[in-house]
Amino acid sequence: MTDTATGGGRRGITAAAVPGLVERAREGDPRSVGRLVSLVEDESPLLPELMRVLAPYAGHARIVGLTGSPGVGKSTSTNALIGELRRRGQSVAVLAVDPSSPFSGGALLGDRIRMGDHVLDPGVFIRSMAARGHLGGLAWTTPQALRVLDAAGFDVVLVETVGVGQSEVEVAGQADTTIVLLAPGMGDGIQAAKAGILEIGDLYVVNKSDREGADKVRRDLRSMLGLAERREGAWRPPVLKTTASTGDGVTDVVDALEEHGDWLRESGELQRRRIRRARGEIETLALTALRRRWGSVDSGDRLDELAAAVVSGATDAYTAADELAG
DSSP: OEEOOSSTTOTTOOGGGHHHHHHHHHTTOHHHHHHHHHHHHTTOTTHHHHHHHHGGGOSOSEEEEEEOOTTSOHHHHHHHHHHHHHHTTOOEEEEEEEOBOTTTOSBTTTTOGGGGGGTTOTTEEEEEEEOTTOTTSSOTTHHHHHHHHHHTTOSEEEEEOOOOGGGGGGGGGTOSEEEEEEOTTSOOHHHHHHTTGGGTOSEEEEOOTTSTTHHHHHHHHHHHHHTSOOOTTOOOOOEEEOBTTTTBTHHHHHHHHHHHHHHHHHHTHHHHHHHHHHHHHHHHHHHHHHHHHHTSHHHHHHHHHHHHHHHHTSSOHHHHHHHHHO
16 A cells, blocks of 8 residues: 555644544554554644654564665665565555655655555555755654654564665664665765775665676675674675566565574674664654754753854853853
């Protein structure tokens, strides 16, 4: 099922209606899931209440991030992964973070044409989300949207990022497992190292492997990954080949996902990653609340006064910051 809601149905929701909406979402109602994600994307005043209701149900889904440069086949790979996961009996939600329209702020690729194979599957939920200018490949509301999809009962949540090159490493901070996609003809291994992706991947997938140069990309990646220092017992990222358009190699990728999931649980790394993720979410929300408070009339006037004092030399920025925060 593809959720294409961009405005309808989210008005008129009250705090009293949130528990019922969550209950229907957990029963598999796609419209309710879509409305909850819309509350997140709209930064609704009901978000604190929504997160309180969702809290007991979160933490069960596997969060898998897919990242890579534009043109490597992220959407096609996501479509192929959905198919294999469904064959294994797992329900799947997809959060596809798209570039934003400069006019509406909405997702430009909201139709998700390449995932059309699964539109009528009740075990699949697909939602596009606009990045709205946020760097890092994700929308800043992504953590809360992931919490909604997790609590709704999906087994796997796939996060497909905006292809924005060197800054899209942010996905690793939101995922249990990060898949980095590359393709022959999209730049050599040195460029991959410059982009920082050799530091974030749990699985590396050379897509479009039916093209010339795929074996070289795989060899180069293996060589560079082999140079990395890893502690004893650490996960060693595999480098796999796929042709997502035909499905070749996708079974191996899902097998590797399962293997990595087992390692995460057995090593304790899954808990560490999720605590780190929750910590980042808390910090972001706290900083957002502070900025809103400082943007109020009284605080804004005080901030202007302190800024003028710094410029005149009457105080320094550190002292002014302490005063404002106090």
